Each structure stands twice: as structure tokens, then as C-alpha cells.
Amino acid sequence: MLNLVHRFLYGSSDSIAACRGPMAASENRDGMSQGPALSADDHGVADWPDGPAPAPLPDSLPDGRPWPRIGVVILGDDADADRATTLASIEGQGYPQLQHRVCGTSPVGPMDADYLLWLRAGDLLAPGALAALCLEAVLSNAGAVAGLRVLFARGVHGLDLLGEPAASCGEQASFGCGDILVSRDALDHLSLPSDRALPSSAQLWSQLAAAGIRRSRIGRPVLLARDAVGTCLPSPLSIVSLTDLGYGGGAGIAHRRLAEALDLAGHRVTHLRLADESPPAAAEWTDQFPRTEAAILASGHDLVLVGNLHGATRGAGLVGRLASALPTVIALHDLFPLTGRCAHPKDCPVIADGCDARCPTPAEYPQLAPGRIAGAFAAKRQALHAPLLLANSDWTRARTQALAPGGTSIAPIRLAFPTGVFRPRDRAALRRGLGLPEHDILVLFAAVIADAPDKGFDDLVATIARVARPGIGFVAIGRLDDPSVFGLPGLHVPGPIGDEETLAQWYAACDVYLTASRLETLGQTPIEAGLCGTPTVAYRATGLTSAVIDGVTGILVEPREGALADGLNRLIEDAAFRQRLGAFARIVLESRFSHAAAAVSLHDALAGWPGMPVVTPVARHGFRPEMLGQFAFARDRRAGATGLVAAPSRPTIRLLRRAKQAVFGRVMPLWMRRVLYATTLLRHRVSR
Template identity: 75%
Template sequence: MSHGPIQSQDDHGIADWPGALGPRPPLPDTLPDGRPWPQIVVVILPGAGESDDAATLASVAAQAYPRLRHVLCRDASQAGKALGIACTDSNTDFLLWIAAGDLLAPSALAALCLEAVLTGAGAVAGLRVLFDRGVHGLDVLGNPAAPLSEAGGRSGCGDILVSRKAMLRLALTETNPPPSSAVLWQSLAAADIRLSRIGRPVLLRRDPAGETAVAGLSVVSLTDLGYGGGAGIAHRRLAEALDLAGHRITHVRLADESPPAAAEWTDAFPRTESAILAGRHDLVLAGNLHGATRVGGVIERLAAEVPTALALHDLFALTGRCAHPKDCAVIATGCNARCPTPTEYPQLDPARIAAAHAGKRRLLTGSAAPLLLANSDWTEARARALAPDRTTIAPVQLAFPTGVFRPRDRAALRRQLGLPETDILVLFAAVIADAPDKGFDDLVATMARVARPGIGFVAVGRLDDPSVFGLANLHAPGPIGDEEILAQWYAACDVYLTASRLETLGQTPIEAGLCGTPTVAYRATGLTSAVIDGVTGLLVDPRTGTLAEGLEALIADAPRRRRLGAFARIVLESRFSHAAAAISLHEAFAGWAGIPSVAPRARLTFRPAMLDRFAFAKDRHAGATGLVAAPSRPIVRTLRRAKQAVFGRGMPLWMRRALYAATLLRRSASRRTVSR
């Protein structure tokens, strides 16, 4: 048995390893609260030979974790003794034991440890990558109460980091041989030790046999206009997560049958509904429907035939017409004609609002009520406050392509994008950058307060009049429809800023954080889940001037920006990957009586392509395109500004009716042309 600190090694010696070690950004010197990083002891169990030992040691060395010791064991008795010694050493904080030949994924220890520190968990598990001349699957520990036959019994717990306190509580210090992951996971749960999982790979195992994938569901991903815009992007990524978890996805848009201009007057989609029902699907995952219909009839009819889940990208499913009720006093007694914002999108004739609200409540209290999926703690709490009693609501994590949104060489990016290399750059982004709901007036005031030489600003998204900022050093690339290009802009900047006070989650702060760019935001709504105060950015109280104060604090402190950016990358990759989303969706479905075919499993399995969504994968996914609409022509921007000057952001009922009539005339003319 040999032990000691890990010395730096560059190569694990595995030719077909499905990743690349590459350079890793250094960890901050301390934890976010200033405490030292915990001491980790890695016990390496006996393998087939010295080559196995060398490969495992190299993967441990590549962790570059600051307080790390390893123990290399030659037989099972040494392994038990090593665990016992580590557990009696008060300097030990966490342990992990790994079979020689298994490899730790890049930065696995930092990710596992940081999650344990932030959550107080006694044990944290991550994904295993199973490979042999190519990746043939990924998996993660699931429900510890599920039958262990699904999990296998091979020794080595390289996918679980366990606290010394938990080990002492289990009295496993002299176990000979040490238990497998599944047995340990079950024992930890039985001892009421808090468990947590991260949605990123931590262990790579050569396994010729592989795991048997569980047959997936046939799922319809149902939206109004498809996958453009913020909510559309979020829904697409949820569908991707389900696909990578082994389910079969059929993509359906209501707008293929009825145009957006008809949304206020359309409830039935006969062709679409018939096609869905004819497909004999297991589940409908619906979300972001108000661009095609303002009421819930289509969901009520589908849910009566097919189990249906509604993703709460906003709160439209719980109101008479609006996506965000804000501080509306009417909703407390039921939405009706007294709605204060009937001309704001999604607009609805006041005379129809009460019936729309009643229909949604009937849907949520019916025998085939849909499952509501809440994407943040705030969204879940707000949904429970607005929904009828006994509505089933489950939390889920949204998915982000963490291999696309990743830290990069900032100086090289600035040269590539034509940005000043020495300025401190502040970025803000939205599909419609000047939308009032994004706090645009507040944003303008905040920018003006911090503006000075050496501070630059970047505005990503539709911005009809950049001159409103009055900033000479404003860079406005406009709407960006490609994830890869968008990620470059995030990674090129120093701070991300949002003035929004109304988000069910807040996707842009997460995308920025994955790129190593910390956020300044208000401590409000779903942003409190998207930004972890003091870890991935700064949250400030929603009062006048506080946003500028938080921004000034980061502008003046480059080391703090770097620390927050480094922590943001680690934490957000662990919590918002496609794998994390798939795990949360499985738990939501397994806990819902509406779809009994989904049962808890000891291990959740994923397609090999799941690995491609992570930055260290050898064959990394390139990201999606078509995120947002192409930039408007100058004449369209001029007309839009004129309309806003006369009518504001709202749209009167007569104007909506005129657009609807024009749409019907165009469709009629088109049909006559085709029939000739």
C-alpha cells in the first residue's frame, strides 16, 4: 500500500479514452465563503496490473485539486485498512474509492466537492461513462430504494464522494472488500444521510458488457411556434434531454395548423390533435402554447387521452391570459374582465378572460389533469399559490448545452469579434433586448451610472434603437441565432447584467455562467435559482440604484470576477446539463400517478450521445442554430417604433381583429391559387 499527495501527470495512457484532458482553468484558492477546500482521500482498489494503476493515478493527478491524497492498495485487506485510517484522521473531509483501471473525469473532484459544500450533502454522485473502443452508454445512480439488480455489483465507488462523517455513521471503515456504488448508495439512504447528484460525468469505466438500456417512452414535444425564442429554446432542450435519456421524440407545432394571428380566436386544432392521438404516444410534453391559442381546450382534450405534462416556462397555464401576473390584485379572486393588461401579449378580449381562467382551472382539477413542471423554486412556489388544490406540481431542471457554453480564451475571442481587448465589458442579452419586462429602463439607467472610459457594453438581441443608451462604447451585434456564436459573446465579456425582475428561471445568467462570466441580477423570482449569490454572481435587493452598486463592485474587483466565473462554470454545469434535466424529468414522471409505466430505477441510463454535450468530450456537439428570428429590416424596425410611439407595447382589439382578418384573406387566396 502506497500513499501520499498526487504529483502532476499529463497522460493517462488510455488511447481510446473518449475525451481529452487538455488544460484546465485553475480552481480558486478557497471555497466561495473563504474556507479552504476540503481534504479528499482517494483510495485506489486493486486492479489487473500496473498499467491499470498508472492510468487511474494519472486521471487523479489531472484533477489539480488542491488538497488531495491518494492510497494505492495491492489487495482487498489493504483497501479496508486504508479506509479505516482515512476515517480516523480528523484532517480527512471526504473519501472516494475507485477501482484501478477506472478513470476520474476532468475536474470531477472539484464538482463533487463543491456540490457537497453548497448543499450540505453527506454524499454526492455523478455520471459514469461506460466505454470500450467507443462510448456505449452513460448512467447515474437513481432511486436507492429500487432493486439493485439493475445497478450491477462491480466494486469501486468512483462515482460517489462520501463525507468522513457519513462513513463513520455507516461503520464501513473496515469493510472488506469496500461496497459497490449501488450498495453504498442504498446504505447511505437507509442511514438518512443526505444525498445529492450532479449531472456531469465523474467516472469513466472500461466496460465491454455495458448497461442494458431501459425501453423509453414515445413522447410528443408540443409547442406553439416551435423552438425559437427563450421559452421555445428551453422546451427544445428539455426534449433533447428526454431523447438523450432514451425516449423517442415527435416534434409538433400548433402553428403548422393555425397562424399566430388567429391565436386569440383558436381553440381547436383537429388535424394536429388527430395526428397525436393516432400515434399512440405515451406522453405529451407541452409548453409555450400561447402563441397559437389563448385557452386550454387543446390540452384538456389531449390529456383526456394521453398523459400530459405542462412545462411552466411561464405562468400562462394558471392565469386568465397573461404569462406573468406580477402583482395583479384581480387574480386572487379569479381572472376576469377587470384584467389590467388585456392588450399586452398574450392579448385576450376582456369579455373572454373569465371563461379562459375557468377552463384552465377545470383542466387542473379534472380526472386527467396534467402534471405541471416547475423550472425553479420560485416557479414551483408561485404555481402552488395560483393552482387549485391537489394540482400535481414537480420541480425540474432546465437543460443547457454545457459543451457549447464554456469558458474560452477571452483575449482571442475579443480579437475575433472586434471587441476592445483591454476594456471591462458588460453584457446583457434577451430575445427582445429593449422589452419592458426585461427592465429596460432600469438597464439604461444602470449603464449610464457606471459608464466611463475603459468600460464597454454589449447588447445581444433585438434592439430597435441602440442610441437610447447614449453610450459611445456600446457594441450591438443584434439577434444571434447560433448557440456557438452566442457562447463566444458571453465568454468574451467580464460581467453579465440583467435588470429583469420577472423570470421563471433566467436562462441567460446560466448561459453566461457556464462560459465563466458572472452575473449581477436582482434577488427576485426565478433569478434566485439561476444565480447563486456569492458563488456564480451577485444578487442585489430590487431597489433603485442597487444594480449599479453590484455592477460597480465587480467592475472594480478583477480577482473576484475570476473567482465567481470559475465557480459558476463548475456549479452550473453540475446542475443544468442535459443529464441533470433528464434526471429531474425521470423523477417527476416516476412520482406521478398519471404515467405508471415510469418506475423508480437504481440506475438511470443515457444514450452515448449524452457525452457529446460536455466540454471535455472528444466529439463535442456543435450546438443548435435558429434560436431567434433573423434581424428585422430597417423599415420593419421603423414601423415598430412608430406603432409603439402611438399605441405603446400593447395591441388594441381592433388591430388584432384586422390582422386576423388579413391572415384569413391571405390563406383563402393561397388556397384558391393552389386549387387552380
């Protein structure tokens, strides 16, 4: 039962309707018939609003303040059909400080609430909408927050999200404002009339912008809008998603999800990979891909979205040629496009003066012979004058601005995550199914190559040694050739996991996620873990400061010896704190890193780039109905992807890899690279 202890300070007491528990959708508060009940066949959300109660919210905000008071005004009268379902969707929010009122118009006056929202009778709040809107308002200090609308009649026919206030698509005032949560202070700046209906959402959004009110948007549904008119959709673009090896591994996964977001926004996406034309062993000596280049240029595409290419080429010639013919953007999954050869320059003493043969790590992946580094660096800087660089975190954007040539175009984007796959689940049931101990506190760490030095493996081993004790278990996901290095008899090693659904189960089965990495443009694994309700302990370094919100989705510690162990022990010893962080992580990360949030960020980046004038600001960003399936509460939830990483290596391969590392370390000498290249060419000629 909702705690409806606050009232509006105007109007008669008879006009204030208190939710009194789940009402039958066929009756109003006076027992009058309201017409047929809405179902998931109409709005696409499973069992809403008559489904199970939502997970309880933490009893206060992350900083300890109480949840703000929210007032919901329902616009309509007793003749409106489905008003009972609207009321049930309000009650189903599980929000601790909530009041609502039913009125025929929408007077605006002094109200005993911190935030307000207006619903048309027959429209529904989406599950968890108020907590998501409110948490974003608090974290961003915004006076108004907007979320996605699900547009439905007899079935879902689209989704949309408010865009640029200056744009217009003629939205009618009768449409309501159920997708915007507005603070009382912001309303005081608008001087809205108290005797007339509110403007439409788009009009209110524009008025808020004109008044200088800070606004924010979240990329998850907040409103199920019945009989909504179609939204203003831009013309679809024809886009090439270009990668080196495809969609496996961290960068490949991130790029695939960006391409999925564009597809769900209505664009046509063609997927190409350079490895289909040239093998990875030739990457150091290859910068010509005539078949791929000809296919792109001959097909009339509007945009090339480039991901990592250094697995197939170390050069910038292909990108330069494409960018001179077509609008081209580069997603910075790492910093390779800005350096002579490396993916992360770290504290390199050379790069400030220009990469050349003085490079301290020429044999580390992506390797390049020292004598060729200066030429590669110069070619990249020349090529960067045309493309738009897309930075996936605040740190990546700042680092790019510092390293890129003057005049380079840079824009921020959000990465996309399948929030319906990575979601909280029944932890006890998962542990039984995965064969994990029921009562241990489980700490998980994961990477494609779990023992890679760039993931802070030595630091990880030291941290675990400091924390390990009875009752604490550890799970290692990814390629790990020698699990015995941890000295943990109870270490659980599922190895590389090739599909999102299984990976999400492991995240959700554990209590804490741990990463010792200091080199991330963002850090996808902490976000995946947080979406599953599992908080993270990480260093306050690089892009991790955007992936982990300190005190909200996890703990950030200073990059010094012992700090990770201290942070991990704090979460191990405080179950209530872990649970608070896990609950907040799910809410805020779903709002900020959904496919919809990514698609909007990509549109905004292109609309602000002179290199692509065909993309202009829109009043509303539109999405195909299938976008709803990316969210956990959708009736037709989309299945997770497969092929995330390569299959586990055979024991013989693992043994040979360890032997090679014992002799040469993790680097690959130039002579060995040349032998592999020659062998690949020979095999190719024989096969032909």
C-alpha cells in the first residue's frame, strides 16, 4: 500500500483520490464500469499494472536524504475509460512518497510536492518510472526529466523521446505531459496559467528550455501512451558498420550494440568486416582493402560508423579515403586512432612530441615495427581532419581533446547495453543452477582475457590475496590459462562465456564485481554487472569514472596499493550497503545506457556535426516498436546475443601459450610476426 500522506494544498478534499490498493481494471473508484481492461497485447508490458509488486526501493536517496515527494495529476473525468488502470499503474510504482489527484483540467498552483507529473486518463506510468525519473533528477540536479513514451493502440506502434526544444512537429496540447517529471521550483519559473490545460510535452519542454531550466533525459520507458499520434521521425539513413574482426571481444560487442541501437532507431545498417578480405596476421603490412572499399562507395550509403580496425590494419589510409568520400565517424573503443601504434598511451614520454621509433612498447599488441611508427602517426593525424570522433566517457573525450590535432571534431556518445538481458534475478535460484555455494559472499571479475596485464592482473591477484578468507568465494570469467596463480582452492572458473544470457546469470548470482583495470575508455563490465544489481569496486581512473558512479552504483578508490582490498572489504562486510548500491545501479544504469539512450546520443552527435548536414535536430526521437523488447518488463523481451568471445582454447593450445609467454613474455617479436604473416599467405595461396 502506498504511503499517501501528503495532499495538494488547493482544491476540495473531495477531488483528492487516494489509491486504495490494486483496483480491477473494469471499475472506477465509484464502482462504475470503465470498459475493457488494458493488457500487454495493447501496451507490450507484461502483466502491467496487475503483475507482482516491484522490488522495494532503498529507504533513502544515495546521499541519505529522503525520496522527494511526487504529485501525479490525472487529467480527465469520471467518464474516461481505463482510468482505474491508470490509477493502478500509479500504485504499482512502489514509490514511497506519492500522492495523486484527478481533475478535469490541469490547474497549476501551490502543491505539497517536490516534483509533479500529469497523466491523461487511460495512459499508464511504466513500471519503475517514478523512481527512475526522480533518481536522474537528483543525480543530475535537473529541474525536469523526460523519459521514453511507448505509443500504443491495439498493440505498440512505436516509442519516442523528447529531443531538441527548438524543433517542432505540431504536437497537440491534449496529448498530456506524462513523460516529464518537473520540479516545483521549475514550475514557479514558468508562470503557467492555473485555469487552462497544460501545454503538450514538447511545448512544456521548450518552455522549460527557454526559462533556462536544467533538463535531462533517460533512455527507458516512463509512459505508456494510449491512442498516441505518430511522432516526427527523421528520414532513415543507410549506415555501414565497419570493424576489423567483427563483433567478438569487448570493442566488437560495444560496436555491435551501437549498430543495434541505430537499427532500432529506424536506420538501415550494413555490417562489414575487414577480416573477410585480409587475415589478421597481415594487419601490420596491409592498408588496402579494395573489395570492401568499393562495396561501401558503390552502395550509396549516408554514413560509415568505424569501430576498431587495428586487428586488420595498422594504417589510416582506408579511413582517410572513406572520409574524403562519405561522412565517417570513429567510435573510440580505445585510443588507437590517436597514437602511432598503441591502444592506450598510458604515461608514454614520447607521444607529446609525436610517436616514432622511440616508442617504449613496439612489440605489444597492436604491434608495429619501430621504423614505421612515425609514418603511421603522421598518416593518422592527417586522416583525422575529416571524421567525427565519438567519445564514450568524459575521460575519453578529455584525452581525445588532448591528443587529437587541432580542429578535430569530437562528440560524446553513450554506449548501448541490453538492459532486458542484464537484469536482477533470483540470486539463490541462480546459484543452485550454476553450482555456486549458497551462503558465500561471491566476488566476480571478468575480461575477455582475464589474466591480461592491461586489466591489472597482478594487482587483482594481490587484492584477492588480501581479502580471501572462509565465506568469501571468487568467480573468474574469461580466458585464464593458469587459475592456480590465485592459490584459491574454491575459485570458480567458468572460462570464456560466449552468450549474453549466460553471462548475465553469472553477474546476477554474485554479490560484488571487482576490476583492477586502470585503462578503460569506459568499462563495459561494471555497467553489465550494475544492470544485474551487482555493485562494483574499481579504481578512480580513466573511463571507469563514468562507468561507476561512486556511492551510487559502486565504490571508486584511489589507485594505490591496498585500496581495492579496502573497498572490497567494505562491501563484503556491509550487506545493506551492497544491496543499496545494487538497487541504485540497476535504476540509473538502465536509464543512462540503454539502446535508446545510445541512439539519441548518436543522433545528437551527428546533428551537431557540420560534416553531416542532412541530420538535423528533432522535437522527438522515434524508435521502432522492437525497441521495447530491449527492456526487462517487455512482454516480448529480446534474447541475448551469442558469439561474444572465442570458444575456450584446447588444453594443448593453453600449454603452448604458457610456454611462449615463459620464453618471450606476452610480446610477439617482429621475426615471429613475419613468420605468421608468411605462413598465412602461403596457406591462402594453397587454398586457392
